[in-house]
Each structure stands twice: as structure tokens, then as C-alpha cells.
Amino acid sequence: MPTPYPVPRRFRFYALAGLGLLGLGTVALRPAAGAPDEVIRRLVQGVQTFYADARPEKAYLHLDHDAYAAGETVWFGAYLVDGQQHRPDSLSQVLHVELVSAQRRVVLRQALHLAGGRAPGALALPDTLAPGTYQLRAYTDWMRNAGPDFFYSRRLRVWPAADPAADGPDAKAAEHTTAAAARTEARRLGAPPDVQFFPEGGNLVEGLEGVVAFKAVDYAGRGLDVAGQVLDAQDRPVATFRSTHLGMGTFRLVPQPGQRYRAVVAQSQGGPLVVRLPAAQASGYALHVTPEPNAFRVSIRQRGAPSGQVLLLAQVRGAIGYLGQGSVVGQDEFMVRIPRAKLAAGIVHFTVFDGAGVPQAERLAFAPEAAPLRVALAPDRPAYGPREAVRVQVKVTGAAGQPVGATRLSVAVADAAGAAADAETIASNLLLTSDLAGYVEAPGYYFDDPTAETAGALDDLLLTQGWRRFAWQDVLAGQLPPRPFSAAQSLGLRGQVLTPSGKPVPNGRLVLLRSQPHRLVLPATTDDQGRFLFNGLGGCGDTARFTLQARTARGGANVVLRLDAGPPVSAGALPPLPRLPSPAEAGALRGAQAQVAADRRFRRDTAKTILLGNVSVRAKRVVVPDGRRLYNPFNATVLRLDDPAQMAVSNLTVFQVLQGRIAGVNITGAEPNVMVQIRGASSISGNSRPLFVLDGVPVDQDALTFFPARDVETIEVLKGPEAAIYGSRAAGGVVAVYTRRGSPTYRPSDELAPGIVAVNAPGYACARQFYQPRYDRPQPAAAERPDPRRRTLYWNPDVRTNAAGEAELTFYTADAAGRFQLVAQGVSAAGQPALGRGALQVAPRP
The missing domain is CATH 2.60.40 (Immunoglobulin-like)
Known part of the structure; x- marks a missing residue:
């Protein structure tokens, strides 16, 4: 277990001046009488112990596109970082990647072997894959301890391989599927929205003004614009509200003693929806956090608390950036301004404790990167013709323009049509969504163009989105969650x-x-x-x-x-595809379908190769000889276990079945300490033990220890001249075991004996190379060979910058013309996410 991160010295003594507390407003901060040192130590040690034990991991997949057509390949680069500092590499070396359907079935699965927290990957979508919205998720065994809420997960649209407007069986099937999905979508959208209200800090307190956030979503978690008003028990309006982004917004409310409040939400269809607000408490704490450009302004008030002592802790992924104490008496207000420079980038967890160390209020806020990394992608020319060389200079710099070396990136050059501006990135994932439970819609919106508007929308998101890597009650009690899953180093x-x-x-x-x-x-x-x-x-x-x-x-x-069947699939519903793509997606979909059609007809890696359609071959059935035997089976003494009369003993082991059933074969002892001898067989060396053969391969006796007889077709014994074909090592005779699975006529059966199962264990996904032709030398055949790359011109899952933060990429354009987008994503050695975009134009062939 690693040593817990050190607490900065200015926090060890928890002196108010050392903590940088700044009283704001009309009431100055009052030092608490008798600092609760034991409580403070318990808080700090609890956080340290939890993260030292949990050691969270985060996974991310950089895809070459945001949506695909059935039949395409999803090229991706996999990242695994530690969950605290986001440094590349982590405990695990195996990453599982799965594609899950709307019916919660895993339709594609592969395991990647990680090296330094990185691995290339490729999911080949079958052209028979039903169109729809899928969940793409990635996780390690160690991440399963935290639960599926903290797996990498994103929604992936898969469109039909054929245009529904075209003719042919594929198009008709796609049209039928999308039409059925559209009907299901219409029925579900007719249901009332899910509208929830979340008091800032966790509770409303009577007599204290509080901020109430709200979120309205449909059945699939997509935001819905809503408006309405809040009424008290006497039907008097006390507040109005209107969503500002993806169904989220806030309003202020001063709950009065004895009142209950309800929200009346206007709907586009049907009558108004009435939702009760959480009941206000007669006593408690009110926490209010106001994000500012360079700080967080925090306000704490209380009503009816037995003690005015409060502790305020702010931490980002276990790194405590602020821990202060004070007192709030009567109408006093504890106010403090916390510089963002004291906090790491990401989700800040503010928690208010009373003097006994009991958590009373908490709330999330976001601290952006103070000095984000930028990746510049500069093609050597703004426009190119078909099959021309493209050279791209890559440079990673900090906010001040200084080079940042030792950064590993993945780079995609893909069709710009349909590229989503608000899709997730490695920054939005590592700093935001990986620490939140539940689905976050359009996470890139909060990062692509930071403004006061996007910052406000992000604050609304964090007021309404769940976060539960730990519960304070368990941490303070020293109750660490169970860790049934170890960090896998191999499959x-x-x-x-x-x-x-x-x-x-x-x-x-x-x-x-x-x-x-x-x-x-x-x-x-x-x-x-x-x-x-x-x-x-x-x-x-x-x-x-x-x-x-x-x-x-x-x-x-x-x-x-x-x-182990793997982790459960999330219960959240996935929306179907719309009946028709949006105008932005239409061009991308046409390119994807053309790409699939070209791939069906031409293989990319060979010249002048055309794939044939279905071919039927008719011939008489040929009996396949069993090549496992080196000898004539008529020369052996054979015990057949595929005879129904022998099935009564098939729940035994091979040695248990063999004992006493073949004359001259003596078996003594109990497994695993069994002695086998064949009378009449002898060896010059004095070794009377026979040679053991399993499906034609000589093996040690241990290979047959506890071997289930139910899986065995025959056991054959040879001695004397009949065994001579195996040489001197068979002087003690031969015991040959032939399994039904090894037989050329074997057909798998689900029947297994008690305590015995047949297991199919997939290996690692073998790395695939993205097809990248070269046109730097004359090739007469190349003029006749099509280059059908329409969607992705270039994909490189592992680009490494040098000490100056630079790298160079070279690739060739294809036959397709259009505008292509360059996207680079990665993480530095220090754990900072890096992101950059560029563009290039390919002119049509003259």
C-alpha cells in the first residue's frame, strides 16, 4: 500500500491564519473556543486512508468518430490513469471493453493488455449489427470495487449499414428497425418528464434563504426545457423557475416554518406536472458556494444548531486544499473566500461539519485547469489533392507557451461532417464525468468554449448530479468498503x-x-x-x-x-436512433455507408481484390479421420466412455473410471497421489510407470489428475510391442486418453457433471494496424486500385512527443474529397489532459 500523500504543513496545526481564512461581510470570522484537534485529525486521516486503500483508477477511450455505421471499425486509443493525480499507468494491466445494447446485452467484448497505461484497440462492428444507441464501456477488475458508476461509459450511435431509402434487403431491414425504434421513442416521450429538486448543501432550513437546483429529463436522461412556479400550502406563488441548459436551472427560496411547497411544472403535452419539494428542516446548516473567476466564495449559516462550531473542508480527489474552522452564532454568517490556486483541477467537494465532526452539508463545484495543455496540429499546407502526402507538425505547450515533453497522444484525421462539438474529450472525462455517478449529457459543452454561461451551466450540473466515491459516515468510522476484486496483471x-x-x-x-x-x-x-x-x-x-x-x-x-459473468449492465435506458439523422449527421452517415459498401467490395490491404457474395458449396459428407492416434486402435485395449452404459460413472475422474476396468492395469492411492502400473510392461531402467497421452500429446500424470471422465471418449491401454511406436519412454506401457472435445466429430453439449464446467476463455485482442497506403513512389497498379478511405484518413493511437514537446506525422490523402478534422488527445507524464484540433481540405480529383 502506498504512503498516503503528505498534508501541507500549513494545514497540520489548522491555525486560522495559516489556513488563509478571510472574513467577509459584516461579521468577522470567530475562532472556535478549544479547537477540535481530534476531529480534524480524524477527518484528514479518514480521507487519506480511504484513498490509500481505494487507489481509484480511471479509463478513457479516444475514438476516431462520434458515431458509426454497422460494418465500420471503431478505432480507439485506451488510457488508464490513477484516479487521484491522473498520471499514466496504474495498478491494472488488463482493460475490458464492451459494447452493450439497449436490451442490456453485451454484443461485443474484448480485453486489452495495457503497457504504461495505454493500449490500441479496434472494435469491428458487424454489418448485421442492429442500428441503435449502444453503451460503450471500459473498466478494469479493480474498478469493479467502486461499481459501474465509475466505469468509463459513453453512448454510441450505430446507424444502418445501408441507406434506408435505398433498395435491397439490408435497407429494408434497417428501415424496419429504425421505424420500430421511432414508434417506441414516441410512446416513451409521451410519458411525463422526471423532474427533481435539489437544495444546495443537501437540505432546506426554515427561515434561511437557500438555492434550489432542478433538473428535468426524459426516460433516457436527456434534458428537457421546463418552466413553472413554486406554491406554498395555501397555493400562493413564492418562486418561479425556468431551465437554462438541458433542463437544469436554479431559484431561491426562504422556507417558512410549517409550510410545505410544491412545484407546478408546465408540460408541452398534457396538463401541468406537480412535484413536491423536499421538506424544510426546523434546524440545520445552509451552505452556499459562489464560483468566481479566481476563487470560491463560501457562506455558512445555521439555525437551531446546539453548537455554533463549524469545520469547512474542501478536497479534490482526496487532495485537501482547504480545512478551516470557525463559529456561527445566531444570525452570524461564516464567510470565506478560497483561492482556486489552493485546489487541484476538477470537482471540488465542499463539506461542512459541526463541532463533533458530523457532516451537515455538502456541495460540489468545479475548479478548471489553471494552466491547461494545448496541442497544436499544423499541416504543411491548407489544402491537398487526392493521394498526396500530408505532413503534420504536433506541438504540446503549456498555458504560457512553454513546451511540454513526454506526452503520449492519440491522433485521428477524420471526416469533419457530423463531428459533435459537445462530445466528450479526455479533459471532460478525467476532470468531470469520471467522478460523477450517472449519465452526463454533452459534457464537451462545458469545456470547448469556456464562458460565464457555460460555467453557470456546469455549476447547475454539479448541484444536481450525484457524487459518491465514499460516504463520510463510513470514512469517519474507519469502515473501508470490501475489495473483492484484485488489480489484474493478466487475464x-x-x-x-x-x-x-x-x-x-x-x-x-x-x-x-x-x-x-x-x-x-x-x-x-x-x-x-x-x-x-x-x-x-x-x-x-x-x-x-x-x-x-x-x-x-x-x-x-x-x-x-x-x-464470474462480469459486472452488471447499467439499468439506465438508451434512446433509439431518430428516424432520420440531423442535417449535420446526414453527410457523415452517407460517408459511413459508402465506406461500408466499399469495404464490402474491396479489401483495403490487397490490390484488385473483390469480395465475392455468398457462395454455396455442395458435396458429399466426408468422414474426417482421427489423427490423434499414431497406432492402430485395434492393437489397444479400449475402454469406451461414450457408451450410454458407461454414463453412470462419468461423474468420476479418469483414474477412478480406469481402476479395475481394464485387466492388467493397477491403480493404487488416491488423487492426486495415484500410482498407475501396467502388468507385463517393464523398463530396463526399472521405471514401471506408463507413458500418459492426452489427445495424442504425451503429458505428465498430473495432467490427468482430477480429469473429468465425462469429457472422455475412450481410454486406451497399450503394452509391449504395441507401445513401441512411442519409443523407450513407453517401455512401461501407454495410457492414452481421448476426449470428446478433441474428436473431429465432437459437438459441444451443455451437459456437465456436478462440479465440472467447460470454459471458453478469450485471449487478448490482438493489435490491428490502421490501413495507411503510401503513394511516394510510382506504382502502375495503384491507379486501378481504389482507396476507399472516406471516414478516417489517418489513425495513430500512440504518438509520443520528444523533450521539446514535438512530433511529426506523415500520411496520404485518399480518393475522397472534403474537409477533415484533426483531433489529438492525450495525457502528460504529470497527469494533465492534453487536447488539440486542426483541419485540412482535400480537393476533388480534376
Whole structure:
């Protein structure tokens, strides 16, 4: 466990002057009588202990586009940073990426091997993928401890592969799907909006003016413009409100004793919607935070509190930027101005505690980067022709223009049509959405062009959006949340062994077996909750098939194996595609569909290659010989386990089945300490142990220990001259085991014996290279070879700047003309997000 970050010395003694407190207004700050040092120490230590134990991680995916057509490839660069300082790399080395449908099914999944917190990725969308809005999410096993609210997640539109206006079966299917989705959308939009009200600080207090924020969204979390008024119990209007951005806004209210308030919200369809406001408390604390250009102005008042002592703590991802104390008596108002320079960039969590250290009010605000990094992307020319070389100078600088080296970027040069101006970026993710629970609509709006208007909208967002990396009650009580998931360094297989009644099986014995392509036998033992984890299973490539057997500590087979199915899918609804794309999306969609059509016809990486349509081949069925045997099976003594008469023993192991069933084969001892001998077989060296063969491959005896007989087709025994084909190592005879899975006629079955499961374990996603042709030398065939890159001209998931903060990129334009947008995103070695944009024009062929 790492050493907790040091608290700045000016905060160790919590002296009021040392904390930089500044009394504002007519009432000066009053020092508390008898500083609650123990409470302060408990607060600081609680935050430190939580982050030292939690060690949060954040993932981000930079995509080459904001929306796709079915059949396209989603090119992305994956980032994993530590959750506090955002430095590249973290605990984990495995990142899971999933595409989830509106029906909450994972339709695509891959695992990436991270190196230095980075990995390239590519999701090939099948051209048969149903059009709609999907959830793209990424997470590590360690992130599962914090829950899905803190996974990387974004909504991804996938349009049909064919234009619904065109002819053909694909177009008709796409039209049917989008029409059905539009009908569902219309029905859902007919439902009343979800309107909620959030008092600043958490509660309304009678007699104290407070700010009330509100948010109105539809069923999919999209903001809806609303207006209305607040009425008291006597139907008298006391406040009016109107949303200013994506259904959010604020109003002020002074709740009176004994009153209950309700909001009457006007709707575009149907009658008004009536929503009750949270009830006001007779006593409590009112917290008000006003963001200023270079500071936060904080006001604290109280009514009816037993003690006037207050503590104010401001922290950003566990880094305490301010901790002050004072007292608020009667009508007094504790006011302080906190310079933003004391706070790290990101979400500031303000919490008010009473003198006993009990949290009484809290609220979120945002501190922008004081010196953001900028990425300049400068093409060597403003316009190009088809198939011309483009050279782009990349330079990363700080706010003052100084070079920033050692920055890793991902760069996309893609069709500018349909590019969303308010899409998320690495800055909006790391500094904002990764620390918020729930869906944030159009996060790029708050960052792309910062103004007083966007700052106000961002403040409204933080007044209404959830944040719960920890609960103060648990932190102050020293109750750390459970961490059932470890930080994965490699691909693994996890699960739990249970009794048939669902109780954990502690100290259970497991064996994981694989015979091909290389034999593997891994033992394991369950913990006190019956959980297990096998690591080191991953490689780049195809899915590997394993057999997993579990037993109780005493060897009992009546257990249930429950494999980890991954984290649950978020319950939030995903909106369908609109029936027609917006004008901005229409051009991009046409380009995407043309790209898919071209990819169907021409392969990008070969010349003059045309893909054929469906081909039907008819022939007589050929019996495939079983090449696993080096010998004639008629020379062996064969025990067949695919005979129904033998199925009664198939819940045993291979050695249990073999014992006493083949004459001359003696088996003594109990697994895993079994001795096997074949009478009549001998060795000059005196070793009488037979050679063991699994599906034609010689293996150690351990490979067959606890091997489930239910998976076995035949067990064959050879001795004497019949075994000579395996050489001198078979002088003690041969025990050959042939599995049904290895048989050329095997067809998988869902039937498995108790405590035995067949497991398909996918490997890492192999890195794919983005197609980048070169036209720097004469190639006669190139004139006949189409270059169908319409959507993405260039994609590089790993661009590294030198010490001067510079890099150079070279690529070629394609046959398609138009305006292309250059986007670079990344993170510096110090953990600062970096973002830059540029543009280039490609003229049509003369």
C-alpha cells in the first residue's frame, strides 16, 4: 500500500491564519473556543486512508468518430490513469471493453493488455449489427470495487449499414428497425418528464434563504426545457423557475416554518406536472458556494444548531486544499473566500461539519485547469489533392507557451461532417464525468468554449448530479468498503464454489486443465467465501477452451461452480436512433455507408481484390479421420466412455473410471497421489510407470489428475510391442486418453457433471494496424486500385512527443474529397489532459 500523500504543513496545526481564512461581510470570522484537534485529525486521516486503500483508477477511450455505421471499425486509443493525480499507468494491466445494447446485452467484448497505461484497440462492428444507441464501456477488475458508476461509459450511435431509402434487403431491414425504434421513442416521450429538486448543501432550513437546483429529463436522461412556479400550502406563488441548459436551472427560496411547497411544472403535452419539494428542516446548516473567476466564495449559516462550531473542508480527489474552522452564532454568517490556486483541477467537494465532526452539508463545484495543455496540429499546407502526402507538425505547450515533453497522444484525421462539438474529450472525462455517478449529457459543452454561461451551466450540473466515491459516515468510522476484486496483471478466470443450497465452499480444491495447444494444469484453493482466481491465462489470439473441476476440501463432488459473468449492465435506458439523422449527421452517415459498401467490395490491404457474395458449396459428407492416434486402435485395449452404459460413472475422474476396468492395469492411492502400473510392461531402467497421452500429446500424470471422465471418449491401454511406436519412454506401457472435445466429430453439449464446467476463455485482442497506403513512389497498379478511405484518413493511437514537446506525422490523402478534422488527445507524464484540433481540405480529383 502506498504512503498516503503528505498534508501541507500549513494545514497540520489548522491555525486560522495559516489556513488563509478571510472574513467577509459584516461579521468577522470567530475562532472556535478549544479547537477540535481530534476531529480534524480524524477527518484528514479518514480521507487519506480511504484513498490509500481505494487507489481509484480511471479509463478513457479516444475514438476516431462520434458515431458509426454497422460494418465500420471503431478505432480507439485506451488510457488508464490513477484516479487521484491522473498520471499514466496504474495498478491494472488488463482493460475490458464492451459494447452493450439497449436490451442490456453485451454484443461485443474484448480485453486489452495495457503497457504504461495505454493500449490500441479496434472494435469491428458487424454489418448485421442492429442500428441503435449502444453503451460503450471500459473498466478494469479493480474498478469493479467502486461499481459501474465509475466505469468509463459513453453512448454510441450505430446507424444502418445501408441507406434506408435505398433498395435491397439490408435497407429494408434497417428501415424496419429504425421505424420500430421511432414508434417506441414516441410512446416513451409521451410519458411525463422526471423532474427533481435539489437544495444546495443537501437540505432546506426554515427561515434561511437557500438555492434550489432542478433538473428535468426524459426516460433516457436527456434534458428537457421546463418552466413553472413554486406554491406554498395555501397555493400562493413564492418562486418561479425556468431551465437554462438541458433542463437544469436554479431559484431561491426562504422556507417558512410549517409550510410545505410544491412545484407546478408546465408540460408541452398534457396538463401541468406537480412535484413536491423536499421538506424544510426546523434546524440545520445552509451552505452556499459562489464560483468566481479566481476563487470560491463560501457562506455558512445555521439555525437551531446546539453548537455554533463549524469545520469547512474542501478536497479534490482526496487532495485537501482547504480545512478551516470557525463559529456561527445566531444570525452570524461564516464567510470565506478560497483561492482556486489552493485546489487541484476538477470537482471540488465542499463539506461542512459541526463541532463533533458530523457532516451537515455538502456541495460540489468545479475548479478548471489553471494552466491547461494545448496541442497544436499544423499541416504543411491548407489544402491537398487526392493521394498526396500530408505532413503534420504536433506541438504540446503549456498555458504560457512553454513546451511540454513526454506526452503520449492519440491522433485521428477524420471526416469533419457530423463531428459533435459537445462530445466528450479526455479533459471532460478525467476532470468531470469520471467522478460523477450517472449519465452526463454533452459534457464537451462545458469545456470547448469556456464562458460565464457555460460555467453557470456546469455549476447547475454539479448541484444536481450525484457524487459518491465514499460516504463520510463510513470514512469517519474507519469502515473501508470490501475489495473483492484484485488489480489484474493478466487475464484470469474467477468465480465461486457453492453448495447446492448456495452456501460458499471454503478451502475447496480446483483444477483447471487445458490439453491444446499446450498442456496446462493449474491447481487452486478457494478462500473462506468460496472464491477463486486463476491468473496468467491470456495470450493474443483465439479463445482457449478449459475444463474446470471443483471439489470440497474432503473431495466431495456435489458442488456448484459459478463463474464470474462480469459486472452488471447499467439499468439506465438508451434512446433509439431518430428516424432520420440531423442535417449535420446526414453527410457523415452517407460517408459511413459508402465506406461500408466499399469495404464490402474491396479489401483495403490487397490490390484488385473483390469480395465475392455468398457462395454455396455442395458435396458429399466426408468422414474426417482421427489423427490423434499414431497406432492402430485395434492393437489397444479400449475402454469406451461414450457408451450410454458407461454414463453412470462419468461423474468420476479418469483414474477412478480406469481402476479395475481394464485387466492388467493397477491403480493404487488416491488423487492426486495415484500410482498407475501396467502388468507385463517393464523398463530396463526399472521405471514401471506408463507413458500418459492426452489427445495424442504425451503429458505428465498430473495432467490427468482430477480429469473429468465425462469429457472422455475412450481410454486406451497399450503394452509391449504395441507401445513401441512411442519409443523407450513407453517401455512401461501407454495410457492414452481421448476426449470428446478433441474428436473431429465432437459437438459441444451443455451437459456437465456436478462440479465440472467447460470454459471458453478469450485471449487478448490482438493489435490491428490502421490501413495507411503510401503513394511516394510510382506504382502502375495503384491507379486501378481504389482507396476507399472516406471516414478516417489517418489513425495513430500512440504518438509520443520528444523533450521539446514535438512530433511529426506523415500520411496520404485518399480518393475522397472534403474537409477533415484533426483531433489529438492525450495525457502528460504529470497527469494533465492534453487536447488539440486542426483541419485540412482535400480537393476533388480534376
